Amino acid sequence: MEFDGMVSIWFGISESLQNLEEYVDIKYTEDGDAIDSKFGMNFEFGYYDEDNIEICFNEDPKNNIEDILSDFSYSELFIPRITELINGKSLSYGINSVIVLYDFKYDEVKREDKSKDIQMELIGAVPYE
Template structure:
């Protein structure tokens, strides 16, 4: 759900940047209606503004979540806020800004794991 000043974070593993791009791709019908991306399908998100999405695939996986988040917008706020919230393997991070996600995807198999939502401004 869109909400100004919040950012939601997902992390996970993909085989390639191309796989990540395909996962995040929003397609359109002939009438111009948006069809949800696989991210939207997996996490029951009807709509998010692509202009407020940042995603990165790391060829060399970072050693920590904090290392992965360095360089994203508002990293001076999001790195300390998410510190210690995830300790597993990751080679991908996806952030939706001005978006407040509340976990609803129990049992759904996805290459991404929802980490949390924080206020960034």
């Protein structure tokens, strides 16, 4: 699923920043072997390069795409594409958590992940170059 120049984006709701960080955290065994994050396991792609992920948590939910994504790297390149993908500049609901995975094109094995403390939904994969 690694794909240069593509970015995959998930929006959701998390109870806290700590909860979101734990969701994407890749742990390691004493031997240095990676243990996939809950994020990678739940969306069924497993391991991803930790250097290619950015997350954001906001105390107050937002629904405007530019407000949601403006702090991410290369956002000026992919905000217009996400706006086009969702057919508008805002969501009909508020979100407080975002996961952005660069050089990765998620194949939509699973669109949503819901548990008691986090809900994530794939928005899509678009070019960021």
